[in-house]
Every structure is written in structure tokens, then in C-alpha cells.
Amino acid sequence: MNTARRGVAIAAAALITVVTLSACGGSSDDESASGRVKLAWVPGSTELPILVAQSRGYFEDEGLDVELVKVNSGADAIPLVATGELDAVMASASASMFNALGAGLEFKVVASDNVNPEPTADGVCPSPLVVRKELVDSGEVETVADLTDKKIAVAGGLGTGGAYYLEQMLSEGGVSVTDNTILELAGPDAEAALTSGAVDAAGTYEPFATSMVNSGVAVRLACPPAGIGVTHLLYGETITDQPETAEALYSALAHASRDLQGAQKTSEETRKAVADTTGLSVDDVAKLPLYDYKENLPPLTEVLSDMQDFFREVDTLDYETNLEIDSFVDDSYYRDLAGN
Numbered sequence: 064m065n066t067a068r069r070g071v072a073i074a075a076a077a078l079i080t081v082v083t084l085s086a087c088g089g090s091s092d093d094e095s096a097s098g099r100v101k102l103a104w105v106p107g108s109t110e111l112p113i114l115v116a117q118s119r120g121y122f123e124d125e126g127l128d129v130e131l132v133k134v135n136s137g138a139d140a141i142p143l144v145a146t147g148e149l150d151a152v153m154a155s156a157s158a159s160m161f162n163a164l165g166a167g168l169e170f171k172v173v174a175s176d177n178v179n180p181e182p183t184a185d186g187v188c189p190s191p192l193v194v195r196k197e198l199v200d201s202g203e204v205e206t207v208a209d210l211t212d213k214k215i216a217v218a219g220g221l222g223t224g225g226a227y228y229l230e231q232m233l234s235e236g237g238v239s240v241t242d243n244t245i246l247e248l249a250g251p252d253a254e255a256a257l258t259s260g261a262v263d264a265a266g267t268y269e270p271f272a273t274s275m276v277n278s279g280v281a282v283r284l285a286c287p288p289a290g291i292g293v294t295h296l297l298y299g300e301t302i303t304d305q306p307e308t309a310e311a312l313y314s315a316l317a318h319a320s321r322d323l324q325g326a327q328k329t330s331e332e333t334r335k336a337v338a339d340t341t342g343l344s345v346d347d348v349a350k351l352p353l354y355d356y357k358e359n360l361p362p363l364t365e366v367l368s369d370m371q372d373f374f375r376e377v378d379t380l381d382y383e384t385n386l387e388i389d390s391f392v393d394d395s396y397y398r399d400l401a402g403n
Contacts, residue, residue, distance in 0.1 A: 158222030224293030
């Protein structure tokens with residue numbers, strides 16, 4: 064059974080194995096009604112709306128008592144949202160997420176999170192495709208069009224948002240993940256694999272990309288298209304059944320997104336919030352390329368539709384017919400906010 068087809072089973076196992084979540088207990092209607100929210104996330108430099116909303120008191124301003132529950136991956140928390148153990152999760156869309164929906168788990172995609180920025184003049188971006196430097200030095204790889212019959216590492220394998228990003232980058236050169244061998248490899252392990260020649264390239268992310276480039280192991284080759292993002296906010300029924308709480312959480316995160324437009328994204332206050340969460344110094348955070356955030360965080364329905372098609376193409380979906388996007392996406396929170 065491949066990684067993506069194990070997704071629902073792995074996620075269900077999280078009900079038992081994720082100690083931090085079990086200790087928290089479920090969310091009752093009384094808790095949601097009083098503004099208490101259990102929001103799962105993977106702490107890091109990618110989740111700036113949560114960091115900003117927390118550090119600037121936007122949750123409290125909306126009358127919310129938000130408990131941020133750390134998880135290893137958003138996919139682990141999806142069944143917990145569907146069963147009421149958690150109220151919401153910021154999770155990357157994946158084959159596991161679609162398979163959970165296809166299996167009948169109930170939750171709604173209500174907001175976007177980070178999106179890819181325009182790369183810098185030097186080709187720097189948060190989620191690049193890097194290639195082994197010796198392949199570039201030898202002339203074997205000059206552009207993404209040269210990446211065929213290569214071994215390419217992606218964290219989580221073909222059923223992930225990282226694989227979708229990789230496909231977007233390869234398609235710019237007229238090639239595909241199906242023209243290569245995709246290897247599931249955790250982000251921190253990619254540098255060693257590139258160094259040894261076990262892989263030829265990697266779809267990666269920060270801070271690992273910068274480490275590989277600075278060590279002379281890899282060269283940045285491509286970036287995903289600007290404006291697309293795979294991470295979204297998912298609501299379970301425990302919060303959608305409490306409209307005021309659901310709207311308040313969305314409003315707090317949307318408020319934070321408005322603080323992250325333009326130069327505000329790299330303000331000293333934002334960098335400090337990232338540093339406090341990641342353990343990096345403020346100076347190190349200043350060197351990281353950061354994602355962009357669309358104002359008010361609209362759900363990216365076209366991206367979600369495209370992702371479902373991609374996961375279908377690479378055979379990582381368990382259900383027969385593609386789901387209608389409006390069956391699991393609720394953009395009413397965005398529309399209501401945008402109308403005010």
C-alpha cells in the first residue's frame with residue numbers, strides 16, 4: 064500500500080497515537096459556544112497568520128480562547144477535526160485529505176494560508192526545486208526540461224502538496240513527475256541523499272534549501288508559480304455548528320493576513336514571532352524567504368480542483384469519481400468578510 068493510500072488509515076491511527084491531542088480531550092458544544100477553540104497546526108515560519116493573530120491579540124479581540132495544538136503534520140489532525148477531538152486544523156491539501164473526504168469524513172475547507180511569492184532576482188523562494196550541483200556543473204542539467212529519468216526526492220511522496228508543487232515546476236519544462244522516479248524522503252534528509260548521489264534533485268523547502276545551496280551540494284533550479292498554495296484552514300462540525308465562533312476565528316486570521324501585505328510581512332515584530340516559535344534567531348529568520356498571504360485568506364478552489372486532478376493522475380486517490388469542490392469548500396466566511 065503506497066503512502067497516499069495509507070493516508071486515511073494513518074490519520075485514523077492518530078486518534079490513538081498522538082499523545083498531545085488525546086490529552087486535550089474533545090471539544091464540546093459548550094466550549095465552542097464560549098469561544099474556546101482547539102486549532103491544530105505545525106509550528107513554523109509558514110503559518111504567519113496564526114503567529115500574528117496570537118502575538119497581536121487578535122484571537123482575544125474576537126472573544127476567543129484559542130488553544131494551539133501542535134501536530135507533526137496537518138494530515139494527522141484531519142480525522143480528529145472530523146470526529147470533534149479538534150475544532151480546526153491548518154493543513155496542507157493532500158491525497159490523504161481527499162481520501163478522507165471520499166471515505167465520508169465531514170469537514171469543510173474554509174480559508175487559504177500561505178501562497179508562493181514571486182522568486183527573487185536570484186531565484187530564491189520558500190519551496191524550490193533544487194538539483195545536485197555536479198549535474199549542473201557537468202551540463203547534464205541546465206533547465207527543468209532536462210529532468211527526465213531522474214530520482215527526485217519529495218517529503219511525503221506523490222500524495223502531497225510538495226509533489227503538486229514539483230509537478231507545477233516540472234511542467235514549465237514540459238516534463239512531469241511521471242517521467243521520473245519520485246522518492247519519499249523527509250526534508251532534513253535530502254541534503255545527505257544529494258551529497259551521496261542517492262537522488263538527483265529534491266522538491267524542498269526552507270531552511271533546508273538554503274542549507275543545501277550554502278554547503279555547495281545543490282543549485283536552485285525552479286520555483287512554483289506565484290500565487291498558488293496548498294495549505295488551507297479546515298473546520299469540523301464542532302465549530303461550524305457555532306457560527307459566531309467560526310466567524311470570529313476566521314476574522315482573527317483574516318485580520319492577521321491584512322497585516323502581512325507588502326513590507327509588513329518582514330517587519331521586526333513578525334520576524335520575532337517566527338523566531339520565538341522556531342527557535343531561530345531574528346537574524347536567521349531575516350534570511351529566510353517567506354511565503355505571501357492573500358488578503359482575507361480566500362480558499363483557493365482552482366488549486367484544490369487542480370490538486371485533485373493531479374492526485375488522480377498519479378493514482379493516489381481511493382475513490383472512483385472526483386469530488387465536487389463545492390461539496391467540501393465553504394467560501395462564505397471570505398465572502399461575508401469581503402462584503403463588509
